[in-house]
Amino acid sequence: xxxxxxxxxxxxxxxxxxxxxxxxxxxxxxxxxxxxxxxxxxxxxxxxxxxxxxxxxxxxxxxxxxxxxxxxxxxxxxxxxxxxxxxxxxxxxxxxxxxxxxxxxxxxxxxxxxxxxxxxxxxxxxxxxxxxxxxxxxxxxxxxxxxxxxxxxxxxxxxxxxxxxxxxxxxxxxxxxxxxxxxxxxxxxxxxxxxxxxxxxxxxxxxxxxxxxxxxxxxxxxxxxxxxxxxxxxxxxxxxxxxxxxxxxxxxxxxxxxxxxxxxxxxxxxxxxxxxxxxxxxxxxxxxxxxxxxxxxxxxxxxxxxxxxxxxxxxxxxxxxxxxxxxxxxxxxxxxxxxxxxxxxxxxxxxxxxxxxxxxxxxxxxxxxxxxxxxxxxxxxxxxxxxxxxxxxxxxxxxxxxxxxxxxxxxxxxxxxxxxxxxxxxxxxxxxxxxxxxxxxxxxxxxxxxxxxxxxxxxxx
Numbered sequence: 481x482x483x484x485x486x487x488x489x490x491x492x493x494x495x496x497x498x499x500x501x502x503x504x505x506x507x508x509x510x511x512x513x514x515x516x517x518x519x520x521x522x523x524x525x526x527x528x529x530x531x532x533x534x535x536x537x538x539x540x541x542x543x544x545x546x547x548x549x550x551x552x553x554x555x556x557x558x559x560x561x562x563x564x565x566x567x568x569x570x571x572x573x574x575x576x577x578x579x580x581x582x583x584x585x586x587x588x589x590x591x592x593x594x595x596x597x598x599x600x601x602x603x604x605x606x607x608x609x610x611x612x613x614x615x616x617x618x619x620x621x622x623x624x625x626x627x628x629x630x631x632x633x634x635x636x637x638x639x640x641x642x643x644x645x646x647x648x649x650x651x652x653x654x655x656x657x658x659x660x661x662x663x664x665x666x667x668x669x670x671x672x673x674x675x676x677x678x679x680x681x682x683x684x685x686x687x688x689x690x691x692x693x694x695x696x697x698x699x700x701x702x703x704x705x706x707x708x709x710x711x712x713x714x715x716x717x718x719x720x721x722x723x724x725x726x727x728x729x730x731x732x733x734x735x736x737x738x739x740x741x742x743x744x745x746x747x748x749x750x751x752x753x754x755x756x757x758x759x760x761x762x763x764x765x766x767x768x769x770x771x772x773x774x775x776x777x778x779x780x781x782x783x784x785x786x787x788x789x790x791x792x793x794x795x796x797x798x799x800x801x802x803x804x805x806x807x808x809x810x811x812x813x814x815x816x817x818x819x820x821x822x823x824x825x826x827x828x829x830x831x832x833x834x835x836x837x838x839x840x841x842x843x844x845x846x847x848x849x850x851x852x853x854x855x856x857x858x859x860x861x862x863x864x865x866x867x868x869x870x871x872x873x874x875x876x877x878x879x880x881x882x883x884x885x886x887x888x889x890x891x892x893x894x895x896x897x898x899x900x901x902x903x904x905x906x907x908x909x910x911x912x913x914x915x916x917x918x919x920x921x922x923x924x925x926x927x928x929x930x931x932x933x934x935x936x937x938x939x940x941x
Contacts, residue, residue, distance in 0.1 A: 482539045482540075482843075482844070483516075483539070483865045484514070484515060484516035484536070484537035484538050484539050484543075485537055485538075485539065485843075485863075485864075485865055486537055486565075486566075486864075487566060487843075488537060488538045488539060488540055488541070488543070488544060488564075488566070489518070489535065489536070489537050489538075489564075489565040489566060490535070490536055490537075490538060490544050490547065490562055490563065490564060490565065491519075491533050491534065491535045491562070491563045491565055492533070492534045492535075492536075492547070492548060492551060492559050492561070492562050492563075493523070493531065493532075493533055493534075493559070493560045493561040493562075493563075494506060494531070494532050494533075494534055494551055494557060494558070494559050494560065495529055495530070495531050495557070495558045495560055496529065496530055496531075496532060496554070496556065496557045496558075497528070497529055497530075497555070497556040497557075498525070498526065498527065498528055498529050498530050502530055502532070503520050503522070503532060505554060506520065506532060506534055506551065506554070506557075507520060507534075509547075509550045509551050509553070509554055510534060510536050510547055510550065510551070512550055513543075513546045513547040513549075513550040514538075514539075514543065514546070514547075515536035515537065515538050515543070515547045516536055516537040516538075517534070517535070517536050518535045518536055518537060519533070519534075519535040520532060520533070520534055520535075521533040521535075529556075531560070534551070535565070544562070544564075548562060570643055570646075573646055574643075574646045574647060574649075574650050575646050575649055575650060575661075575662075600614050611682070612685065612887070615683075616659060616683070617682075617683060617684060617685045618685055618884065619657070619658060619659050619685065619884060620658075620659040620660070620661065620683065620684055620685055621652065621658060621659070621660045621661075621684055621685060621686040621687060621688055621880055621884075622660070622661060622663045622677070622680060622683075622684045622686075622687050622688070623645045623648050623649050623652075623660050623661065623662050623663060623688045623690055624663045624665065624673075624677055624687055624688065624689050624690065624692075625638065625641045625644075625645055625662075625663075625664055625665070625689070625690045625691045625692060626638060626641075626664075626665050626667060626668045626673060626691075626692055627639070627640060627641035627664060627665075627668075627691065628668050628691070628692055628693040628696070629691050629692060629693035629694070629697075629716070629751075630644055630691045631644060631691070631842065632841065632842050632843060632844075635668075635693065637666075638664035638665055638666050639664065641664050641691055642662055642664050644690070644691065645662030645663075645664055645690060645691075646662055648660065648662075648688070648690060648715075649661060649662055651873055651876075651877060652688075652876070652877050652880065654877075655873060655877035655878070655921075655926075655927045656877035656878050656880065656881040656927040656928075656931065657881065658877060658880050658881055658884065660688065663677075663680065668693075668696070670696050670699055670700050670703075673692075673700055674700060674703050674704060674707070677704055677708075678704070678707060678708065681708055681710060684710060685710055685884050686710050686711045686712070686713065686880055686883055686884060687704060687708070687710065687711070687712045687713070688713050688714075688715055688876065688880065689701055689704075689712065689713070689714040689715070689716075690714075690715055690716065691716065692714070692716075692751075693750075694750040694751045694754075694787075695785045695787060697714055697716070697717070697751050698751070698754075698786075698787055701714045701717070705889075705890075705891070708889070709889050710889055711880075711883045711888065711889050711890070711891055712891075713876070713879065713880065713883070713891060714751065714755075715872055715875075715876045716751045716752055717751045717752060717754065717755035718755055718759075718875075718879075718891070718896055719872035719875040719876040719879070720751075720752040720755060720756060720817065720840075720870075720872055721752070721755040721756045721758070721759040721760075721896065722759070722874075722875040722879070722896055722899045722900045722903065723870050723871065723872055723874050723875050723900075723903060723918070724756050724759075724760075724815065724838065724840075724870055725756075725759050725760060725763060725897070725900040725904075726874070726875075726899075726900040726901070726903035726904040726918060727838065727860055727868065727870050727904075727917050727918040728760070728813070728815075728836070728838070729900070729901075729904045730904050730907055730912055730917040730918065731836045731838075731858045731860070731917045732836070733909070733912055734857065734858055734912055734913065734914055734917060735834040735835075735836060735857050735858060736834070737812060737834065739760070739763060739764050739765050740764045740765065740766050741766075741767075742765075742767070742812035742813050743767045743769075743810065743811045743812050743813070743832070744760065744765060744767060744768045744769070744811065744812065744813045744814075744815065745768075745769045745771060745804070745807045745808050745811045745813070745814050745815070746768060746769070746770045746771065746815045746816075746817070747771050747804055747814070747815070747816045747817070747818040747819075747822060747823075747846055748771075748772075748816060748817035748818030748819075748841075749770050749771070749772045749777060749787070749788060749791060750817070752817040752840075753770065753815075753817045753818070754787050754790075754791070756815060756817065757770055757791065757795060759893070759896055759897070759900070761794060761795075762893045762896075762897065763897060763900075766797070767797060767798075768795045768796070769795065769796050769800055769807045769811075770791045770795050770796065771803075771804040771807055772788075775801065775802060775803045775804065775806075775807075776796060776800050776801055776802060776803075776804075776807055777791045777792050777795065777796060778792060778796050778799050778800060778801045779792050779793070779796070779799050780799070780801060804822060804823070805823065805827055808823065808827050808828075808830060808831055809830045809831070810830070810831065810832055811831050811832060811835070812831070812832045812834075812835060812836065813835065813836045813837075813838070814828075814831065814835070814836070814837045814838065814839070814846075815838045815840070816837075816838065816839045816840055816841055816845065816846030816847070817840050817841065818841055818846060819841055819846065820841050820844030820845060820846065821844065821846065821847070821848075822846045822847070823839075823846050823847040824847065824851070825847075825851045825852075825854065825855070827847070828847060828851070828852045828854075828855040828856055829854075829855045831855065831856065834857040835855065835856040835857060836856060836857065836858045836859075836860075837849075837852045837856040837858070837859045837860070838859075838860045838861075838870060839852060839859070839860075839861050840860070840861060840862040840870055841862070842862045842863065843863065845861045845862070845863070849861050849863075849866050857914055858914045858917060859914075860917065860918070867915040867916065868915065868916070868917050868918055869918065869921075870918060871921050873921040874903050874918070874919065874921055874926055874930075875899055875903065875930065877927045877930075878899070878902075878926060878927035878928065878929065878930025878931045878934070879895070879899050879930055879931070879934055881927060881928075881930070881931035881934075882895070882899075882930060882931035882932070882933065882934025882935045882938070883895075883934060883938075885931060885935055886934065886935045886938035886939065888938045892937065892938075894937040894940065895933075895934050895937040895938060897937075898933040898934060898936065898937040899930045899933055899934055901933065902926075902929040902930045902932070902933035903918070903919065903926060903929075903930060904918075905929070906919035906923055906925065906926055906929065907919055
């Protein structure tokens, strides 16, 4: 069974007979059901009964029901209400607009709005570049999606994607002070998306593309980069690649291997897989096998899209043509950005000694991390409940902070590599171990270090 997660956190309001053992019996019941108690709060205490809020983490909705059933199986216990703490957090959305200036009197209003604002409008009309200094543009980005590839949920549409985009915007603000706003588009036509984003661009200092399915995401990013004068960054590609490289550089130090010499197998050739492979290649990886659903990408294949054609030409030097399971035999590194449970224990056991496994499919990884840990020297996932979480939050807030501070529109490999180095450097050599190869997303210096690295790389460009 997967470990209980805060993503399925419940608070059950329970009425129980008053006794000195009441709370311990409630806690024991939750434990028997496999829940992870996070809080017990007595909200009412009477002569004959108590009301207790029992908060716990579960694994899924069905597990939550089992916890409830276990509590209601106790003598005299009644579960009055169950609150899903994740849904409670999202009630009314997670964002709001707050003015940066005081509007206390008529003088303030005359400067912030009419008539004073007209002078600022005229200044921008005469010199459009002034918009960056005189409006929100300097520190505001659009988080753009069409809802076609949301998390591991697939094509669920723009309205269902909004909670994710709100969360992304909140992370930009929390970790790097970047103002971001969700832009969820009710179209999955690439031409329309490009047209709409171009029309919206005057408001924003940058565009973060999010959860747009491959291969359309490649075309959309390339066209917007060509046609806009602000940076366009597809986090599913480049954010994932940055953090993966950072984690890998430290993992290689732990096992004493070199990137240029290891044999790497990547499962998944969509947005994330392509970007990871290209960034690893830019850093010096020489032996990468990319595997899609049909097996290894190789020079004998007939691939219709340009990205698989690039992979066929620039990876797999031995022209291996087998399956994913065959490819991992003797591999030093497995990187998964694909689907759950595509590998098993025997596959990991067949890898090279001191192997590294990055199983990053969410919420269920390509191989059970506990099983992989029996044979691999270093294991990382995309989950927060296992060590070594490879999380894009380490990259995108600071990366955009750097882009906005540098005032640049072009995004280069040098910036991506510099960002990866900055993240990796947050784990000191004396701290490195198989369970700690990547800093916490709550490390307060990650975003500022990444931003500074991006600015330095931009200034050298």
